[in-house]
Structure formats: C-alpha cells, structure tokens
Amino acid sequence: MKKRLVPFAILATAGLALTGCSGGGSDSSDGDTLTVWIMQGTNPDSEAFFDEVGDAFKEKTGATLDVEYVQWADAHDRFVTSIAGGTTPDVAETGTTWTAEFADAGALMPIGEKVDEAGLSDDLVDGLVESGTYDGELYGMPWYAGVRSLIYRSDVFDELGLEAPTTWDEIVEVGNAIKEAKPDMIPFAVPGDAEFGVYPWVWGAGGEISELNGDTWESGLASPESREGIAFYTGLATEHGFSSAGATTWNETDVLDNFTQGNVAMALQGSWTPATVVQDNPDLEGKFAAAPIPGQDGGIAPSVLGGSHLSIFNTTKNEDLAFQFVEMMTTGEFAEKWGEQTGYFPGQTSLLEKSMGSDDPLVKPFATQMVDGGGSVPVTPTFGAVQAKKTVNAMIQAILSGQKTVDQATQDAADEMDSIMNEEG
Amino acid sequence: MAVTTPHKAAGGRRPPAAPPRRRTPLIVRTRPWLLLAPALIVLAGLLLWPLVRVFLFSLQDYGLREIVSGEPNWIGFGNYVEIFTDSQLWTVVLPNTVGFAIVAVLGTVIFGTLVALLLASLGRVWRLIVGSAIMVAWAMPAVTGTYVWIWIFDADHGLVNSMLQGIGLMDQPFNWFTNPVTFYAIVVINIIHHGFPFVAVTVLAGLLGVSQEMLEAAEMDGAGPVRRFFQIIFPSLRQVFAVVFILSTIWDFKVFAQIYLMPGGSGSNREVLNLGVWSYVESFGQNRYGFGSAIAVLLTLLLLIVTAIYVRYLLKEDEL
Numbered sequence: 001m002k003k004r005l006v007p008f009a010i011l012a013t014a015g016l017a018l019t020g021c022s023g024g025g026s027d028s029s030d031g032d033t034l035t036v037w038i039m040q041g042t043n044p045d046s047e048a049f050f051d052e053v054g055d056a057f058k059e060k061t062g063a064t065l066d067v068e069y070v071q072w073a074d075a076h077d078r079f080v081t082s083i084a085g086g087t088t089p090d091v092a093e094t095g096t097t098w099t100a101e102f103a104d105a106g107a108l109m110p111i112g113e114k115v116d117e118a119g120l121s122d123d124l125v126d127g128l129v130e131s132g133t134y135d136g137e138l139y140g141m142p143w144y145a146g147v148r149s150l151i152y153r154s155d156v157f158d159e160l161g162l163e164a165p166t167t168w169d170e171i172v173e174v175g176n177a178i179k180e181a182k183p184d185m186i187p188f189a190v191p192g193d194a195e196f197g198v199y200p201w202v203w204g205a206g207g208e209i210s211e212l213n214g215d216t217w218e219s220g221l222a223s224p225e226s227r228e229g230i231a232f233y234t235g236l237a238t239e240h241g242f243s244s245a246g247a248t249t250w251n252e253t254d255v256l257d258n259f260t261q262g263n264v265a266m267a268l269q270g271s272w273t274p275a276t277v278v279q280d281n282p283d284l285e286g287k288f289a290a291a292p293i294p295g296q297d298g299g300i301a302p303s304v305l306g307g308s309h310l311s312i313f314n315t316t317k318n319e320d321l322a323f324q325f326v327e328m329m330t331t332g333e334f335a336e337k338w339g340e341q342t343g344y345f346p347g348q349t350s351l352l353e354k355s356m357g358s359d360d361p362l363v364k365p366f367a368t369q370m371v372d373g374g375g376s377v378p379v380t381p382t383f384g385a386v387q388a389k390k391t392v393n394a395m396i397q398a399i400l401s402g403q404k405t406v407d408q409a410t411q412d413a414a415d416e417m418d419s420i421m422n423e424e425g
Numbered sequence: 426m427a428v429t430t431p432h433k434a435a436g437g438r439r440p441p442a443a444p445p446r447r448r449t450p451l452i453v454r455t456r457p458w459l460l461l462a463p464a465l466i467v468l469a470g471l472l473l474w475p476l477v478r479v480f481l482f483s484l485q486d487y488g489l490r491e492i493v494s495g496e497p498n499w500i501g502f503g504n505y506v507e508i509f510t511d512s513q514l515w516t517v518v519l520p521n522t523v524g525f526a527i528v529a530v531l532g533t534v535i536f537g538t539l540v541a542l543l544l545a546s547l548g549r550v551w552r553l554i555v556g557s558a559i560m561v562a563w564a565m566p567a568v569t570g571t572y573v574w575i576w577i578f579d580a581d582h583g584l585v586n587s588m589l590q591g592i593g594l595m596d597q598p599f600n601w602f603t604n605p606v607t608f609y610a611i612v613v614i615n616i617i618h619h620g621f622p623f624v625a626v627t628v629l630a631g632l633l634g635v636s637q638e639m640l641e642a643a644e645m646d647g648a649g650p651v652r653r654f655f656q657i658i659f660p661s662l663r664q665v666f667a668v669v670f671i672l673s674t675i676w677d678f679k680v681f682a683q684i685y686l687m688p689g690g691s692g693s694n695r696e697v698l699n700l701g702v703w704s705y706v707e708s709f710g711q712n713r714y715g716f717g718s719a720i721a722v723l724l725t726l727l728l729l730i731v732t733a734i735y736v737r738y739l740l741k742e743d744e745l
Contacts, residue, residue: 105490245578248580
C-alpha cells in the first residue's frame with residue numbers, strides 16, 4: 001500500500017513546486033509603508049536625496065517610505081509586467097510620454113480632484129499638465145521638466161573669435177570656421193539615432209510632427225517646411241561634413257560621451273547633462289556654454305519639453321498617503337532641492353520662475369529655451385508606439401547613410417506614423 | 426526515447442511464450458510513466474505551457490489594455506495575415522534571418538571542425554594551451570563580446586578603420602554598421618568567434634573515438650588527409666555533426682542580443698531587422714503582444730522544420 005502511494009506523493013510534490021511560484025508576493029505593507037519607484041540615470045545622488053525625503057516623510061505621516069530605483073532603459077518593461085501581475089507600486093515616476101499610455105491601459109488613478117483640493121492646479125507648468133492629462137482627466141502630477149538646447153565649446157569659440165550662432169546660416173559659418181581650424185573636431189554632431197534632435201529643425205522651419213485633423217492624425221513630416229528643416233539638419237553632415245561617419249549610428253548618449261571626451265564642438269543636449277559632463281571630465285569645467293537652438297532666420301527653434309510625472313497607481317491601498325508623498329515631492333523645499341541637484345526645472349510655476357532668474361551660463365539659456373521655445377510631441381498613447389518603432393530615428397539614419405533621399409525618407413516616415421497613430425488602440 | 430524501464434515488459438521484443446499471468450497489474454504498466462511524471466510535469470509547466478500561451482496570444486489583438494483587464498480579444502489568424510502580407514518580411518526580415526543563419530552555421534561548424542582537427546594533432550601540453558585559449562572565447566558573455574566587436578569596428582576611433590586608413594587603403598572613415606552586408610559580416614564574425622569553441626570541443630571528443638587502425642589502414646592505401654576526413658572521420662562522426670548543426674542552427678536563427686546591441690540594430694536601421702528583433706520591437710515597443718507572439722510562433726515553426734530536415738538527412742532511421 002505504502003509503495004503505491006509514493007508516485008502520487010512525488011506528483012503532489014512536483015505540483016506544489018510548480019504552483020509555489022504563484023503563491024508568493026504577499027504584501028507586507030499594512031498601509032504604513034508606501035512603495036515608490038524612482039527612475040535612475042538622472043540624478044547621480046538620488047539615494048541620499050531620497051533618504052532625506054524618507055526621514056521627512058516618516059516625521060510628517062509616520063509611514064515608511066520604500067523607494068526602489070529602476071533604470072530608465074528597463075522601466076517600461078518593468079511597468080508593463082507589474083501592471084499585468086497587479087504588483088505595481090503605490091506611486092511611481094512616469095516619463096511624460098508614458099503617463100497617457102498607462103492611463104489608457106487603466107492602471108493609473110485620476111488625481112485632478114486631489115490637486116484641486118490642495119489648491120495647486122493653478123501653479124503647475126502647462127506643458128507638463130498637458131502631457132499628464134488623458135481624456136480630460138489629470139493622471140500625472142508635474143514633477144520636473146527638462147529641455148534640450150545647443151551646447152558648445154566656449155573655449156574653442158573664444159579662441160577662433162566666434163559667437164554662438166543665432167540663425168541657421170550662422171551655424172554653417174561657425175561650423176566651417178571650426179572645421180578649418182580644428183580638423184580633428186566634430187563641428188556639429190548629427191546623430192542618426194536621436195529623435196529629439198530632429199524636432200527643433202522641423203518646428204524651426206515651420207513644420208509639424210503630426211496634427212489631429214478631426215479624428216485622424218496627419219503627419220506633417222513630409223510637408224515642404226519639414227523637409228526643408230530635415231534637409232538642413234542632415235545636410236550639416238552630408239553636405240557640409242560637420243558630423244562624422246560614426247555619428248550616423250550614434251544615440252544621444254554617444255553624443256554626450258563624445259562631447260565629454262572633447263571631440264565635439266556643438267551638439268544638442270538636455271539641461272540635465274552639463275552636470276554629468278563636468279563630473280566625468282572636470283577639465284571641461286568653464287569651457288562650454290549653452291544657447292537656445294537658433295530659428296531659421298533668428299529667434300528660437302522649439303525643442304521638446306521632456307520630464308517626469310509622479311503617478312499614483314490604482315492598486316494602492318492608501319491613496320491619501322500616496323498623494324501626501326506626491327505633494328511633498330512636487331512642491332516646496334524638496335522640489336526646489338531636486339531641481340538644484342539635477343539641473344531639471346521644477347513642475348511648479350512659482351518655483352520655475354525662481355530658477356528663471358539664474359545667471360548661470362549653463363542654466364539661463366535652457367530656461368529661456370523652456371519658456372520661449374518649449375514644444376510637445378503629439379499627446380496620445382499611440383505616439384509612444386511611434387517612438388518605440390523608431391520611425392523618426394530610422395528616417396534620419398536612412399538619410400545620413402545615403403539609403404534614402406530626404407523626400408523618400410520623410411514620405412516613408414510620415415506614412416508609417418499615420419498608420420501607427422490612426423490604428424485602433 | 427532512450428529511457429528504458431528495468432522490467433523486460435518494455436524490451437520491445439515479445440517474449441516467446443506468454444507468461445501465465447493474463448494481465449499485468451495496473452501499477453506495473455503505469456510505473457514507467459509515474460516515474461517519468463515529475464520530469465514531464467516540470468517540462469510541461471516550464472516549456473509546453475508557455476508555448477501554448479504564446480500561441481493563444483498570437484490569435485488575439487493583445488495589448489496593454491488586455492493585460493490589465495485580463496480579457497481575451499480574439500481575432501483569429503489576423504496577426505498571421507498581417508505578417509505574411511507585410512513586404513518587410515519578404516524583402517528584409519526573412520532574407521536576413523535565413524541568410525545569416527546559413528553563413529553563420531556553416532562558418533561556425535567549419536571553423537570549429539578545423540580547430541578540433543588541429544587540437545587532435547597536438548601533443549598534450551599544446552592541446553591544453555590551445556584548449557584553454559579557445560575556452561576564453563566561449564566564456565565571454567555575449568553582451569561583452571558584442572561590445573568588443575563594436576569598438577573594433579567603430580567608425581571614428583575603431584581599430585579596423587584606423588588600420589585601413591593608416592596603410593592608405595581608405596581615405597574617409599567608413600561606418601560599417603549602416604550597410605546591411607557589412608553589418609551582418611560583423612555579426613557573423615561575432616557569432617563564429619563565440620560559437621566555434623563549442624563545436625571544436627564536441628567534435629574533438631568524437632575525433633578521439635575514431636579508430637586509429639582504420640585511419641592508418643586508409644593512409645597505407647594511399648588516401649590523403651582530405652579523403653580520410655570525408656570517407657572515415659565524417660561518417661563516423663555523423664551523429665556528432667548532427668547535434669552540432671542542429672544546435673548551431675537553433676542558436677543562429679534566434680540570435681537577438683548580438684544584433685539588438687549593435688549600432689542601428691535596435692530598429693533605427695530598418696535594413697538589418699531579423700525575426701528576433703522584429704518580434705521584440707513589435708511586441709514590447711508597440712505593446713502588440715499578439716503580433717509579436719505570432720512572429721515568435723513562426724520562428725518556432727521554422728526551426729522545427731529545419732531541425733526535422735537535419736534529423737532526416739543526418740541520422741538514418743535505423744540510428745534513431
């Protein structure tokens with residue numbers, strides 16, 4: 001009798017071992033712990049910052065703050081799998097282009113009412129409110145914003161007696177001067193795998209990425225204006241030879257690495273990068289400066305206002321506690337401190353105006369760019385899919401590598417964009 | 426199946442005279458299966474169920490919203506229709522995947538076999554030294570190895586471009602990653618470099634088992650080294666080569682990291698997409714898990730067909 005039972009016992013054990021994995025994940029929080037996901041790769045010192053936030057939070061509410069750091073590169077997959085498994089944190093930092101996507105999936109909690117109650121709704125930066133709103137409801141609390149501008153090597157410019165360019169023609173003049181005097185330097189980096197470097201030229205020439213016409217999105221990438229801007233941008237590499245062969249496959253990080261190594265004279269980079277440059281190569285301190293991206297005939301070419309929201313997931317058990325944390329992070333002391341440490345701009349208008357007053361040559365031009373030349377990519381969950389498909393990157397890379405002409409590449413990209421953005425979500 | 430039970434009932438040949446017992450007890454007849462059950466259940470849970478799930482996803486329009494709600498969204502074979510009517514599949518993805526696999530498998534097996542022949546002819550000390558050296562290539566993680574090749578071929582500061590410019594063969598730096606042919610040439614080098622040690626070690630193990638008498642006899646009869654290889658060594662190592670070919674094919678068909686990590690390989694250079702990267706970009710980037718699953722199912726079917734052909738040609742039926 002006993003012997004006969006052995007196989008069944010083995011079976012049962014195997015069965016238990018198999019199901020064992022799905023039984024775990026019990027939640028240890030009894031409402032007194034708030035789990036938060038913060039993206040990493042932005043602030044070099046964020047752990048110390050959040051230790052301080054945790055102490056202050058405990059003092060104020062008595063609850064423990066459990067901060068988990070997630071790399072930007074893995075974050076989207078982590079969010080999706082945790083949404084699927086119902087293991088999302090209480091609060092998380094969500095990139096501005098993701099908030100609408102997760103809201104559309106039904107994973108986020110609307111916070112508009114709470115923001116109104118706290119009397120904050122009139123003091124938030126417009127661009128971030130716009131990207132945090134989906135279907136007329138606010139899902140993402142503006143936390144911080146960043147913007148890309150032109151950074152250039154002021155030591156090289158001074159040596160050659162050059163001024164920061166203010167029109168597109170001046171970019172070419174300055175570039176030629178550098179190319180002649182410094183043959184080892186890349187006068188203007190044109191990376192083939194960085195979409196945010198493309199939009200300023202599209203907008204600067206009067207084009208659009210995509211516009212909602214009735215119910216359908218119509219891409220403007222193949223319009224004569226957009227083509228002019230894209231032709232100018234890629235022409236810096238293909239006609240004028242200001243870029244390098246390697247840059248055809250660079251992404252933004254590669255551009256930053258090469259700028260930090262001193263190989264590049266001009267590039268488009270974000271307001272959060274100067275701190276990284278100085279940290280990685282202290283020799284460059286004081287040798288580079290920023291300027292707003294020049295418009296075609298003067299003025300400022302708009303550049304994408306990026307940044308992050310703090311979003312509350314609808315799996316949270318204690319939404320009031322969650323909102324207390326959100327409020328603490330996005331307003332007042334900690335919001336200001338975060339901005340100072342990272343080079344990002346606060347999402348609260350009153351704080352933003354304060355940093356506008358700065359005279360720092362690596363802060364002021366970015367602030368100007370943000371106020372006078374901030375743009376937004378189309379606000380729709382499907383634009384995230386366009387970015388993931390690398391539609392714009394593929395367009396630029398095909399032009400730079402000579403696979404396609406400007407006309408053909410822009411037409412293909414516009415068609416692809418239209419087909420993705422008008423698909424039933 | 427190689428598993429045999431300790432009882433003669435499973436011997437395959439019928440005993441000459443039927444034993445007096447008319448029925449073997451149930452427990453005896455089912456015992457082999459019961460003993461196999463834990464392993465089979467684990468395999469079914471870890472391998473079969475995910476496969477079934479992927480197939481079920483591939484019949485749905487399955488996105489983030491479906492993940493959150495848990496509701497199925499059946500669309501029949503719509504995803505498959507979309508794949509087969511996509512011109513990108515026929516002009517870029519499939520030629521890249523199949524062409525790359527053929528070149529990489531042949532390259533890996535040929536190079537690995539040559540190294541094995543070299544190892545077999547070496548003395549003990551040198552075999553140890555060369556053997557350890559090739560193990561280093563094997564032990565290198567795929568990601569690290571890929572970055573090393575990226576640096577070597579980097580357009581502005583890479584070793585290859587500086588050398589070619591240094592000896593005057595090249596005027597302007599060339600970006601090896603933008604042209605699909607040179608892009609895949611680098612991937613092939615990377616894969617062969619990473620894959621040949623396995624082939625070399627496996628083939629060497631077989632080589633040491635080839636009868637020396639037969640080789641000596643052939644030499645006496647005037648057979649040269651090439652003839653000896655194809656007439657004696659290859660036939661006696663056919664099963665080893667079958668395993669090596671099948672595994673290399675499977676690995677090279679589903680190559681992902683070595684392409685995704687290369688400049689332009691993650692989707693910005695459309696000319697270099699293969700099935701693995703295409704599936705990833707569609708499913709995780711676009712949140713179209715159904716469409717990505719359908720691509721994955723096709724890849725699995727393709728591999729099953731290729732494996733079946735190999736097994737048929739390389740292993741005769743009586744050897745199975």
